[in-house]
Amino acid sequence: MWSECSEIEVRRQSLRRRSPLPSLPPHGKLVTMYRRIRFPRRSRRRQLHAVGPLPAEVLQEVEGPALVVAPHNDDEVLATAGALQRHRALGHRVCVALLTNGDGQYRRPFSNRRLAVQLGYRRQEETLHALSHLGIDDEEVTFLGYPDRGLSALWNTHWTAERLYRSPRTGATSSPYGNSRTPHAPYCGAALAADLEDVLRWASPATVYFPHPNDLHYDHWASHSFLTLVLEALRRRGEMCPELWTYVVHRGRWPLPRGKFLSAVLPPPPALAGLDTNWRALPLTPEERERKFHAILRHKSQLRYMRRYLVSFARSNELFGRVPRLGLHASLNIADSADRWVPDESEPPSADEEPMASYTDPRRRSLLRDIKRYNDIRALHFHNTAAGRLAIEIELFDRLRPANHVLIHLRSFGGGVGFPAPLRMAIGGGQLSAASGEVPPGATFSRVPRAVRVELPGEELGSPDTVLVGAELQRNGITFAKAAYRLVDFSVSGSGG
Numbered sequence: 001m002w003s004e005c006s007e008i009e010v011r012r013q014s015l016r017r018r019s020p021l022p023s024l025p026p027h028g029k030l031v032t033m034y035r036r037i038r039f040p041r042r043s044r045r046r047q048l049h050a051v052g053p054l055p056a057e058v059l060q061e062v063e064g065p066a067l068v069v070a071p072h073n074d075d076e077v078l079a080t081a082g083a084l085q086r087h088r089a090l091g092h093r094v095c096v097a098l099l100t101n102g103d104g105q106y107r108r109p110f111s112n113r114r115l116a117v118q119l120g121y122r123r124q125e126e127t128l129h130a131l132s133h134l135g136i137d138d139e140e141v142t143f144l145g146y147p148d149r150g151l152s153a154l155w156n157t158h159w160t161a162e163r164l165y166r167s168p169r170t171g172a173t174s175s176p177y178g179n180s181r182t183p184h185a186p187y188c189g190a191a192l193a194a195d196l197e198d199v200l201r202w203a204s205p206a207t208v209y210f211p212h213p214n215d216l217h218y219d220h221w222a223s224h225s226f227l228t229l230v231l232e233a234l235r236r237r238g239e240m241c242p243e244l245w246t247y248v249v250h251r252g253r254w255p256l257p258r259g260k261f262l263s264a265v266l267p268p269p270p271a272l273a274g275l276d277t278n279w280r281a282l283p284l285t286p287e288e289r290e291r292k293f294h295a296i297l298r299h300k301s302q303l304r305y306m307r308r309y310l311v312s313f314a315r316s317n318e319l320f321g322r323v324p325r326l327g328l329h330a331s332l333n334i335a336d337s338a339d340r341w342v343p344d345e346s347e348p349p350s351a352d353e354e355p356m357a358s359y360t361d362p363r364r365r366s367l368l369r370d371i372k373r374y375n376d377i378r379a380l381h382f383h384n385t386a387a388g389r390l391a392i393e394i395e396l397f398d399r400l401r402p403a404n405h406v407l408i409h410l411r412s413f414g415g416g417v418g419f420p421a422p423l424r425m426a427i428g429g430g431q432l433s434a435a436s437g438e439v440p441p442g443a444t445f446s447r448v449p450r451a452v453r454v455e456l457p458g459e460e461l462g463s464p465d466t467v468l469v470g471a472e473l474q475r476n477g478i479t480f481a482k483a484a485y486r487l488v489d490f491s492v493s494g495s496g497g
Contacts, residue, residue, distance in 0.1 A: 064092020104148030145180030213484035356383035414462030
């Protein structure tokens with residue numbers, strides 16, 4: 001009887017091994033199972049030899065005091081734990097600002113707003129525990145309490161208190177956390193910008209670490225946009241001009257390999273390595289790597305879902321990028337064969353040519369995007385026309401489909417001292433309309449198969465010398481492609497940078 005049972009059990013195990021569909025694991029381990037199947041250990045070992053090279057330049061010295069702006073609880077240690085240790089070793093003051101409390105990570109079959117808030121408090125405790133392991137006191141950490149997975153909505157469509165954002169997780173339109181920096185902070189973009197301005201004055205940083213504009217997570221690129229807006233306003237008032245370093249946390253399958261590889265390098269994401277970002281590597285000592293690894297392990301609520309991904313950031317270096325301001329510097333030509341506008345930087349601009357600024361945006365690739373043949377934004381070009389009009393051109397990878405709409409988001413800095421009001425314009429259906437704000441009188445647009453051009457009268461925008469601008473592609477109100485938000489100086493001539 002025993003031998004028969006053993007033979008049956010062996011047969012069952014053999015069938016399980018041959019089964020193409022594994023049985024479902026316990027709750028909370030589906031993601032781990034998928035990653036082990038998709039990226040087996042032998043493949044991860046090979047990936048160690050396939051990672052890209054480190055940036056040629058090394059970040060040798062750090063200046064203090066320092067401020068880290070993190071969209072979620074865990075980003076502060078994933079991206080900057082080594083830099084924080086370096087600042088503390090030099091005796092610098094280090095402040096950390098958490099924009100959200102990560103309550104959007106509440107994962108249960110049924111929504112429970114009370115438990116989502118409890119998760120937010122738990123993630124706050126994990127942040128304080130992780131930062132204390134790095135030598136940072138609780139008094140230097142502040143929680144703003146804005147909605148997780150809602151910062152892009154605050155930036156795009158919920159700017160004023162007249163139209164508050166409601167968090168789908170907590171059901172709140174203001175911060176439900178008693179320890180938020182501003183009690184009951186309303187969920188709107190203007191309130192978040194005011195809180196960030198207060199944080200910057202509180203920290204008085206010489207160095208600021210914050211997300212990269214090409215980070216794929218909506219909260220991360222929105223955090224960059226908010227902080228860029230506030231820093232530019234403070235710079236124009238002459239209050240502060242700190243050194244800015246950006247970091248990446250979400251960029252597809254990066255970093256590879258997944259898992260604990262403390263001696264492996266952390267290169268820039270392949271899609272971002274060719275951009276105009278000046279990447280720097282901060283080498284970490286073995287003690288700093290080990291301390292960072294154990295700080296990551298303090299975020300226990302996230303380890304059950306993405307342990308291998310989180311510990312992948314404990315490497316032999318940390319990665320920071322300096323994103324330059326864009327200035328008008330080249331000439332603008334129309335490529336007749338390609339039916340799109342392209343910059344010509346082979347020769348310096350002559351007196352009768354229009355100086356321009358450009359930046360490229362990497363194409364997002366995925367199986368779903370390839371099957372549905374989603375279009376994407378290749379580059380944005382800017383210049384002042386001879387008539388004093390501000391021209392913006394959005395270059396696409398493929399032809400613009402009739403059902404797709406192009407959105408342009410502008411924040412113009414002119415003679416005012418406050419935060420500029422948002423202007424969002426939509427191009428689609430053969431017309432130029434306002435998604436928010438009002439289209440300036442005299443605005444025109446034109447299109448070719450792979451590009452769209454908008455001209456705006458400068459005097460109607462307040463004759464701005466600097467513009468914070470980004471673009472999106474939408475279909476049925478859903479964004480499927482976007483270009484990073486960048487600062488462009490329209491008063492600059494000569495070489496850009």
